[in-house]
Amino acid sequence: MNLFKISKNEDFAQTGANLVAGLLQTNPRAVLGLATGSSPISVYEELISMHRRGLVSFSKASSFNLDEYVGLPADHPESYRSFMNRNLFDHIDIDLARTHIPNGNAPDLAAECRAYDAMLEEQGPVDLQILGIGGNGHIGFNEPGAGLEGGTHVVGLLPETRQANSRFFPSIDEVPRQAVTMGIGTILKARQILLLARGAEKAEAIRKAVRGPITTECPASLLQTHPNVVVLLDEEAGQWVD
Template sequence: MNILKFQHEEDFAATGANLIASLLQSNPRAVLGLATGSSPIGVYAKLVEMHRKGMVSFARASSFNLDEYVGLPADHPQSYRSFMNEHLFSHIDIDPARTYIPSGNAADLDAECRAYDKLLEEQGPADLQILGIGSNGHIGFNEPDASLSSGTHVVDLLEETLEANARFFDRLEDVPRQAVTMGIGGILKAKQIVLLVRGEEKAEAVKQALQGPITTQCPASLLQSHPNVVVLLDEGAAKWLK
């Protein structure tokens, strides 16, 4: 793992954006694995700025998002489709038809999961996969468990995840209790993984993921088995690393 620590948010965001821009400059048809949450927002803002300056194009790229809440239509303001449109897709030249996000509102969720894995198999794997990490060590919405699913699947969100995501909703009761998520196998197939983590509240999860034992009780620890991982941390997230 290549672990980089940053004092300033601007440097954190610029480094993440430059990794993606460099990939697209060398491979315009790159497949991007994208994530939602607070950590990548600055990176997406920097990519939008670079695109406006003519420094990067997404015109021939495609993207796959990690996850989506179950029960939210794509146009719901807290859906991950809405998040991606707001922070990235609506501001760049990517073809909307090549921005793939699993549907959490599908009539048959099992069939949706199988279809998403088929798309990933046909068009992937991701050339670069962006990840965040939950305070309990989840990546995507792969929650700590005795075993982890390899393929895209429906997951019951743990209480701590619901509480962490409640800030985006009016009430805790409004947070969907399930999500569709890419599985650990799909994530680890990416050619390169970029883990973005901001905030002291994630410091313990970062320590367990990067320096603890590889265990399904900390799904992010499985990144230790991947040959090409870049980790970008702010000072708070890096607090407990040796």
């Protein structure tokens, strides 16, 4: 893993955006793996700025998002489709037909998971996968446990994950209890991974992910097995790693 601790917000955003933009400049048809959450937002904002200045184009690129809530309407403001439209897609020149997010409202969720993996196999591998990290070490919505699913699957969200996400909803009762997520095996197929973490509440998870043992109890620790991971941290998230 290549770790970078960055003190200024603008430098954090610029570093992450430069990695994405550099890929698109050398490979305009790149397949991007995208994440939601607070950590990627400043990177997306910088990519929007770079696009408006004519420095990067997404016109030939395609994207696959990590996950989506189950049972939340696609037009709900907290669905991950709405998040991506609001924070990135509506402001760049990407073809929305080539932006893929799991359908958490599919009548047959198992079939939706199989179809999503089939699309990834056909169009992938992902050239650059952006990840955030949960306070319990989850990536995507792969929660800690005795074992982890390799492919896209439906997962029950742990209470701490629902509590962390409740800040986006009127109450925790409205936070969905399930999600569709890429599995760890799918994530690890990406050619390169960019892990983003900001804030002191992520420090322990980052320590376990990058310096602790490889264990399914910290799903992010499995990133240690990947040959090309960039970990971008602010000072608070990186306070316990060198």
